[in-house]
Structures are given as C-alpha cells and as structure tokens.
Amino acid sequence: MPRSASSSVQRARQALAGRLRELVTDSGLEGRQVAALCGWHPSKVSRISTGKTQPSADDIRAWCQACGAQDQTDDLIASLRAVDEMWVSWRRMERAGLRRPQEARLPLYERTRWFRAYSPGLLPGLLQTFGYTEDVLRAVQRRRVAIDDVADAVAARMERQSVLREGRRRFAFLVEESVLGNGLGNADTQAEQLDHLLAVAGLPNVSVGVVPVRLGRVRMPVEGFWIFDSAQVNVELVSGYLTITEPSEIKAYADTFATLAGMAVYGGRARVLLAKARDSLV
Structure with a gap:
C-alpha cells in the first residue's frame, strides 16, 4: 500500500x-x-x-x-x-475463500447504528438480491480467488442483511445512476434487483439516493466507501481493503458523502430513474 x-x-x-x-x-x-x-x-x-x-x-x-x-x-x-x-490486500483477505471475509464483517454491522454507503460501480451489499450477489461474488472469485465457496459467501452476505430490519438502525445509501444499469448478470436478475431496490427504499429507516448522470457536477465520483456510525470508514480499493479510524479522515469521507447526497435525487425522482433503468432491460 x-x-x-x-x-x-x-x-x-x-x-x-x-x-x-x-x-x-x-x-x-x-x-x-x-x-x-x-x-x-x-x-x-x-x-x-x-x-x-x-x-x-x-x-x-x-x-x-x-x-x-x-x-x-x-x-x-x-x-x-x-x-x-x-x-489488508485482497490476496491476503481471500486466501481461504470468500466466505470468511463476509462473515468477518458481521460483528461490525451488528454494533453499528448509523450506516452511510456510497457506491459508484455496484449496488451496496445490503441492497443486493441473492441473484445479484451471486453474480458479483462469482465475478470476484473468477478474477482473483482459487477456492470456490461462492455459495457459502452469498449465504453469509444474505444473513448480514438482517440488520436492515433488526434494531433501531438508520441507513443512507448513495449510488451513481450508472449503477442501475451496470449489472453483471442477465436482464431477469437485473429486473429483480431493481424491484428489490424499490422495496427496500420504502423502509422507514432506509434512504436511497441516486446521483444522476448530468453535466455541471460539483463533485465527481470517488471510490466506494462505507461509514459506520462516526467511528470507522471502510474503503474497497483495487488492491485491498482499507480501514480508517482517524477522525480527520472520517470527517473527510462524511463531508464527501454529504456533498454527494446533496447532488442525489430521492423518492419520486429516484423512482423515475429506476423505472427508466428497468424499461431499458426490455
């Protein structure tokens, strides 16, 4: 690094x-x-x-x-x-397969009460359907992991999604508009995923914002990141997984999230973009 x-x-x-x-x-x-x-x-x-x-x-x-x-x-x-x-480099993290990294994150999710996630490339794991997750993790396994435990890794990620409905937790998700049509799988998998995204966005403790594709942006896309409460940021880079605990760095990511959130659309305007993406699958 x-x-x-x-x-x-x-x-x-x-x-x-x-x-x-x-x-x-x-x-x-x-x-x-x-x-x-x-x-x-x-x-x-x-x-x-x-x-x-x-x-x-x-x-x-x-x-x-x-x-x-x-x-x-x-x-x-x-x-x-x-x-x-x-x-932690991906090679080191995933040397025994993909299941363990998925399971290892569960305690962090269970103790967090305020989640903020920004994704420029794929939908965040907590918003993914089984089929979408399977496509994502299969692509990772083919690219860099010799052990094939994708089925177990998918099950572990699905288990982690229970935090969406358990306890008093808040979730704010931001995705770039391009993510809505950037699926690895087929049209059926992507359609199911977009329908699921609409359903999750309707939960009272969940906010889903879409940053539209348009000219005149005040902040260009950055690397995907998660903010857990105000205590920790995790960033997935090409070469590995970074954990940030320095308050000034956490603030930099929180400020970036706030800027991107101000550029996003929500509610009915977000649903228009979702419907547009779904219609393009036909």
Whole structure:
C-alpha cells in the first residue's frame, strides 16, 4: 500500500515504532546494541524504530528480549496485528475463500447504528438480491480467488442483511445512476434487483439516493466507501481493503458523502430513474 494512502495507518505504525523506541530508551541500550543482541544489521533497528519498516511478530519478540521487556511482548504483537488489519490486500483477505471475509464483517454491522454507503460501480451489499450477489461474488472469485465457496459467501452476505430490519438502525445509501444499469448478470436478475431496490427504499429507516448522470457536477465520483456510525470508514480499493479510524479522515469521507447526497435525487425522482433503468432491460 502507498505510504500516503491513509494517515490512520501511518499514525498506527508510528505509534508502534514509538513504543519500541521507548523500550530501547528504558533499557539504557543504544540501537546498535539492540541490533547486536538480535543478530541484525544496525540499519534494521533504525528502520523499525522510525516506522520505515514494519516489524514482524518475531522481530518484536527479539526486540523485547534484547531490551529485557518480555512482559510487553504480547501487547506489542497485538498492536502489530491491529495495524495489519487496517490495510489488508485482497490476496491476503481471500486466501481461504470468500466466505470468511463476509462473515468477518458481521460483528461490525451488528454494533453499528448509523450506516452511510456510497457506491459508484455496484449496488451496496445490503441492497443486493441473492441473484445479484451471486453474480458479483462469482465475478470476484473468477478474477482473483482459487477456492470456490461462492455459495457459502452469498449465504453469509444474505444473513448480514438482517440488520436492515433488526434494531433501531438508520441507513443512507448513495449510488451513481450508472449503477442501475451496470449489472453483471442477465436482464431477469437485473429486473429483480431493481424491484428489490424499490422495496427496500420504502423502509422507514432506509434512504436511497441516486446521483444522476448530468453535466455541471460539483463533485465527481470517488471510490466506494462505507461509514459506520462516526467511528470507522471502510474503503474497497483495487488492491485491498482499507480501514480508517482517524477522525480527520472520517470527517473527510462524511463531508464527501454529504456533498454527494446533496447532488442525489430521492423518492419520486429516484423512482423515475429506476423505472427508466428497468424499461431499458426490455
């Protein structure tokens, strides 16, 4: 991942590096002495302590051993894993198939009360029908996943949709108009999906906005993202899955969502666009 991709990730990496530097200071050792005790070149200690290189779990164990701080090893490894989870490549996330990533997101959905989602390419997962989801995940599996557990992954995503009707949750979805005619499957699947979208949009706790195709936009389409309450943003990039927790970055996405929401149409005007997309399938 580019080092500038998220200040949330960089801050977490720097915080871990700072804790490792503190262990060296508290031990009374110098960096080259830590390197010698670990059997490393001194430059490795320098890169880790400045956050230029992320340590492995084994590096942390050796570092703590050299500094006489074995009691801090578990906490520091836990911090390392938290940093790792902020940016996960698709290859790493999906190495055991597509089902586990779908199931792993369920606790986040269950504890969230206010969902905001923007999608420039496909309908968000919570709005998808079984057939549409199957087409989407099958395309993902063919493109980058050797294991075929699409059926289980679809079932997991369908289970997650229960949050739409359980508890006191609010949902605001924004999609680009092009999404309405951008299906991977056949006309029947797309028609069913558009009908389902109309039904879900009628729920009292759900808002569905469509950003029309038109000239003079004040904000061009951006990458798809989800905002969970005001605590976390997840972004799906070409190369992986980014988790953002830095308040200033969350605000940037919230402001972008608000701008796009102001450009969208709702209610009857949105239904006109949905009907237009459905009619084009005939």
